[in-house]
Amino acid sequence: MTDGLTEMKRTYLLIVLAALCASFGAVPRATDVTGDVKVIANLNIGASEISTEDLKAVFLAVKTSIAGSQVEPVLAKSGRAHDVFLKEYLGKSDATLITYFRGLVFTGKASMPKVCDSDADIVAYVAKTKGAVGYIGAGVVAQGTKTLAIK
Amino acid sequence: MTRETVGIDNRRASGARLSAAIRIMALGTVLCAAPTALYAQEFKIADKAVQVHGFGSQGFVVTEGNNWLTMDTTHGSGAMTDFGLNASSQLTKKFRLGMQVYARNLGALGEFQPSVDWAFGDYRFASWLGVRAGKVKTTLGLYTDTQDLDFLHAFALMPQSVYPLDLRDANISHLGGDVYGTAPLGRAGSISYTAYVGHRDDSVHSAYPYFLLARGTHDSTYLGYQWGGDVRWNAPIQGLVVGVSGLGERLHGEGIRLGLPNREKSRRPDTTAQYFSQYAVGNLKVDAEYKHFNRDHLIRNFNSEDVADVRAWYVSGSYRVMKRLELGTYYSHYTITSTFLGLVDTTLPSGHDYDKVVSGSIDINRYVNVKLEGHFMNGYGFGPYPNGFYPQVNPTGFAPTTKGLVVKTGFNF
Numbered sequence: 253m254t255d256g257l258t259e260m261k262r263t264y265l266l267i268v269l270a271a272l273c274a275s276f277g278a279v280p281r282a283t284d285v286t287g288d289v290k291v292i293a294n295l296n297i298g299a300s301e302i303s304t305e306d307l308k309a310v311f312l313a314v315k316t317s318i319a320g321s322q323v324e325p326v327l328a329k330s331g332r333a334h335d336v337f338l339k340e341y342l343g344k345s346d347a348t349l350i351t352y353f354r355g356l357v358f359t360g361k362a363s364m365p366k367v368c369d370s371d372a373d374i375v376a377y378v379a380k381t382k383g384a385v386g387y388i389g390a391g392v393v394a395q396g397t398k399t400l401a402i403k
Numbered sequence: 404m405t406r407e408t409v410g411i412d413n414r415r416a417s418g419a420r421l422s423a424a425i426r427i428m429a430l431g432t433v434l435c436a437a438p439t440a441l442y443a444q445e446f447k448i449a450d451k452a453v454q455v456h457g458f459g460s461q462g463f464v465v466t467e468g469n470n471w472l473t474m475d476t477t478h479g480s481g482a483m484t485d486f487g488l489n490a491s492s493q494l495t496k497k498f499r500l501g502m503q504v505y506a507r508n509l510g511a512l513g514e515f516q517p518s519v520d521w522a523f524g525d526y527r528f529a530s531w532l533g534v535r536a537g538k539v540k541t542t543l544g545l546y547t548d549t550q551d552l553d554f555l556h557a558f559a560l561m562p563q564s565v566y567p568l569d570l571r572d573a574n575i576s577h578l579g580g581d582v583y584g585t586a587p588l589g590r591a592g593s594i595s596y597t598a599y600v601g602h603r604d605d606s607v608h609s610a611y612p613y614f615l616l617a618r619g620t621h622d623s624t625y626l627g628y629q630w631g632g633d634v635r636w637n638a639p640i641q642g643l644v645v646g647v648s649g650l651g652e653r654l655h656g657e658g659i660r661l662g663l664p665n666r667e668k669s670r671r672p673d674t675t676a677q678y679f680s681q682y683a684v685g686n687l688k689v690d691a692e693y694k695h696f697n698r699d700h701l702i703r704n705f706n707s708e709d710v711a712d713v714r715a716w717y718v719s720g721s722y723r724v725m726k727r728l729e730l731g732t733y734y735s736h737y738t739i740t741s742t743f744l745g746l747v748d749t750t751l752p753s754g755h756d757y758d759k760v761v762s763g764s765i766d767i768n769r770y771v772n773v774k775l776e777g778h779f780m781n782g783y784g785f786g787p788y789p790n791g792f793y794p795q796v797n798p799t800g801f802a803p804t805t806k807g808l809v810v811k812t813g814f815n816f
Contacts, residue, residue: 314530314585351555358552360489360522360525
């Protein structure tokens with residue numbers, strides 16, 4: 253029993269140390285990069301703004317409506333806007349987001365969201381699809397969509 | 404044992420190793436050569452999109468000490484295969500329907516008998532209230548519902564104290580209904596809950612009936628009612644989840660023992676309490692879980708009573724050091740006591756199983772991975788309920804320690 257407790261303490265200590273080392277490298281940010289990305293939505297969505305909590309809930313398939321409108325998240329395949337959005341608003345990397353959705357898909361709890369190859373594809377899809385919400389680079393023109401302010 | 408039989412055994416063993424190695428290489432080659440064939444399929448029926456996804460894995464295990472997980476692992480075994488295929492559709496804005504079929508072979512378990520893994524309708528009234536009905540994956544701790552989906556985890560085998568691979572089908576799903584939801588708590592994050600009632604019906608190819616064979620009992624049925632709940636707090640600290648799950652079961656089994664009918668049943672409900680926390684941010688994930696399983700059964704035609712008590716916990720950490728490489732480690736702790744067997748001293752090898760694990764996972768591409776994992780086990784925890792070590796494959800008795808190497812490759816789309 254004593255051996256088990258010692259083992260537990262040693263293992264726990266090692267993992268906490270590893271977590272702290274990794275966190276020190278990963279968490280501090282010198283600059284705010286949230287201005288590099290904007291959230292766009294189909295024109296049928298009533299809302300003109302979205303909270304960071306709701307944004308996270310929509311893109312993690314926890315919430316399926318905002319301001320009374322059904323929503324469908326649209327993901328990018330890669331790119332700077334994708335990396336910034338995942339890190340700043342979802343707290344995940346590309347790999348962990350895919351893993352998260354696979355967990356939902358293979359337990360029947362959600363479908364795999366639409367994934368677009370480029371900002372232009374996201375704009376086109378969001379413009380034509382009722383309830384679609386996506387993210388693109390802040391400087392990208394997004395005709396036929398509305399930009400949701402993040403509060 | 405004569406020299407000839409030893410020679411035959413050795414030839415059989417090397418044949419089995421070769422066969423498993425060929426199976427793994429063939430699977431890996433096919434998967435690497437044809438990644439485009441692994442894209443998820445989506446088609447429409449009556450204007451409704453239907454998504455089809457699937458997965459499969461093939462493992463090879465070699466151990467020193469004891470044979471493990473019903474396989475002849477001391478000679479190297481590749482009898483570790485599973486696969487599943489699902490289809491689902493969002494039929495209306497609030498209603499979705501889906502089903503997954505699954506089959507596996509793990510040593511003497513599974514026997515590739517296909518089963519419905521889950522099949523249910525899900526109506527979500529709002530994010531804070533939804534219902535599911537049918538055969539539903541059970542929410543219990545961090546990973547009960549995804550324990551067999553190894554492409555979701557850094558490890559080839561989840562911590563066996565809490566997520567035993569041989570007992571996969573014991574608590575992975577229930578035939579019944581769930582109520583679930585997530586409610587915001589403002590600055591305090593959010594809270595998710597699940598409550599369920601249902602029924603469990605173990606296959607004759609599952610671990611408990613196989614385990615009982617060693618004691619001369621051929622169980623033909625082992626089933627009963629289940630109920631439970633799960634509450635988890637998604638803390639305002641990014642990536643931190645803390646929660647608790649509970650499960651109650653009232654079970655009974657019937658079969659034949661020494662040529663006569665034999666029955667067992669819960670004297671009072673089996674209970675599982677599971678406490679868990681997870682911190683996952685960026686490429687780092689740290690998990691800790693504690694599980695207490697208590698089982699009070701009237702056995703041998705209700706003439707004897709056995710109270711078994713299992714305490715299990717683990718601490719794990721994994722980090723994706725490169726885009727395609729994830730490293731992980733865990734310590735898994737398992738103890739068991741039994742009144743019927745007089746097993747009270749958990750310091751004995753038969754009363755515990757402590758497992759230290761190091762693991763590496765390489766993503767060959769988006770759909771295929773290979774894992775390599777080392778296990779260093781102290782004890783074999785042999786009580787009245789299975790724990791990975793079986794007398795049928797260890798007929799000369801158990802060794803106090805076991806070292807194991809697991810190689811596993813899998814795909815998903």
